[in-house]
Amino acid sequence: MNAPEHTSTFAPEAVPYVAEGPQPLVRDIPRGNPYPVEALGPLRATVEAVQDITQAPAAIAAQSTLAVASLVLQPHANVALLAGSTSPLSLFLLTIADSGERKSSADRLVMLGVRAFEAALDKAYREESVAQAVARDIWSTTRKRLLTEASGSKKDKAAAANADLRALGPEPSAPLVPMITSQDPTLEGLLKLYQIGRPSIGLFSDEGGWVHWRPRHELR
Template sequence: MSTDRYRERVLPKIGGPFPSFGCLPILKAAVDEAENNIQAPRPLIFFGALAAIAVGVQGLCDVRKPIGQCVPLSLMLLSIADSGERKSTAENLFFEPIRHFQKMKGTAYQCDLKEWESKLKIWDTKNKVILKQIAKLTRDGECSEEAERRSIEHGFARPLKPKQFKMLYEDSTSEALFLGLYQNLPSAGLVSSEGGGVLNGRALTDLSKHNAIWSGDAITVDRKTAASYEVVGARLTVSIMSQRSAFNEYIKSAGEKSRGSGLWARFLVCCPASTQGTRFLKNETVSWEYRDRFSVRLVEILELNSALFAASCQNRMTIGFSPEASEMWLGTYNAIESKIKAEGRFDQMGDHASKLADNIARVAALLHYFEGFEGDVSWSTLKFAVDFCLWCSDEFYCLFLPKRQEELDAVELNKWLLCIWDKGDDWVAKNYIRQYGPNKIREKSRLNKALDELHSQGKISFFNRRGVQCVDLNRKW
């Protein structure tokens, strides 16, 4: 197969439906069940599940891309949905096991903390005695060498503060987040189902450090009033569910800076259509059998995180790709690269496209590990990751890039044509549109572009009637 034909095959049509994922039995069953029970948008539910998976798995594994580079499994996820779309419900369904597990570990941590505080008081008391002895010997002009040796040895015996198994940060500043990754569990999630607090707060202010952690690089945090420190090997997944108004406000104030820094290029985005008005009650008993199965698997992963956290050596396993999957990933990478050029699928989205193949590898490895598949990532799992990330890419385009003039004109022209349809006419002459259509679209070139845009969307077609070009409105609107 030629390179060009392969590229066309691996890149699905723009604007397609949310991809199916029957190859992922645990995840699909849980998402299907949640969609049936809470009737929230399917992409919103899937993003909630994927975020929980990423938070759990990222600390255990890395993925080796077919080119040999190992990268983290951390994700950055953004879901835009207005009030009433059940964002919190969709998130809580899948994050409940993590919050419960963290709470249990928090109880044990409080016991360890009290024990440490008692040991520290004893250590302080002994330290004061040794220091007083050194002071007395020095004051009396006697040799204090033995006391000084005891002081040094005692310093090495200072009890270490226990580390906390803190995996979720929901209302945090960047300073507290990075310090937590340094002092406690080095794998965490910055999660918010009401993203206005995160977007307009201080959690995402240090853009370069967030970018570095996503890439798996070490970061140095310099502080004026305390010792500086370096965070090495940390993993951080960011999941933000925000109302459109809060997100638009953020974009107005800091969007250009964050987009220019490359932060949003790393995000997988969804902005699903509302289900409000269709969420009717059903006369059936609600079951959560498959969500519970999802939770059991997630708890197994959390237990592995806990064991790794307690171990002195914290080596992550590396997930690779099967030969067939490697070929597909390379073909997808090249297909994406070929579409960055002018008028290509990723025109004006070069920053986003440059991170897309990386995100595809991460999503595929996360789902492979979560489902408990053996060996390397399969072709079918990677195929879904490709379709999903490219679907997110279409959402990214709609959210971050201004609409082309022909798209804006097509929306206005479509409204006008609907009025013609409502009057009972199923076609209209093109010249009639030029005479009586929306004023600013009557110019020939601009009208042609708007009509072509509607035609590409399948909303109209063209035909000739006695030598006159006409627009057929008899389509499903």
């Protein structure tokens, strides 16, 4: 038995060819939603003040404000991760805007307090450096004298010198470098700054500078 033959009268409708011009390789970026300044809590007033003074978009003013807020909080807390370890309370921000959008103006305005704090740190650093240099000279001179006495032939004097050497302690350390921000550092320079400065640093760059980070355990 043969299968019945089916015939169809359906035929696709012809679509006329219409020549098109060149098409853009990149699609147009749709306008984003308004920045949610209402979600900033007490920082909203600062963002609106920066926006009013600089006439920068709300997003740029908010980025600058959040960056400084993170810089202030970062030395005082870590965040607990789900795996049980901890990580620095750091915030990474990238602002992409045209020239003249007042990115630098917003940064400079919210950084005024930071710059004043760094100036106070620098003044204290200079004073502490003078005192540390005197203390280091006294320590070095005292240590040399005690070493000479400890190696002398008089046992009583040598024993007393040995005791004084143990009580002398380590060489007075230099004060911490008064920097809490840096711009476009090299990785080597950043690591050195961590060794002679504070354990928390903010990296701020007007030109999108970046550091090629090594694994976290190498920075500890």
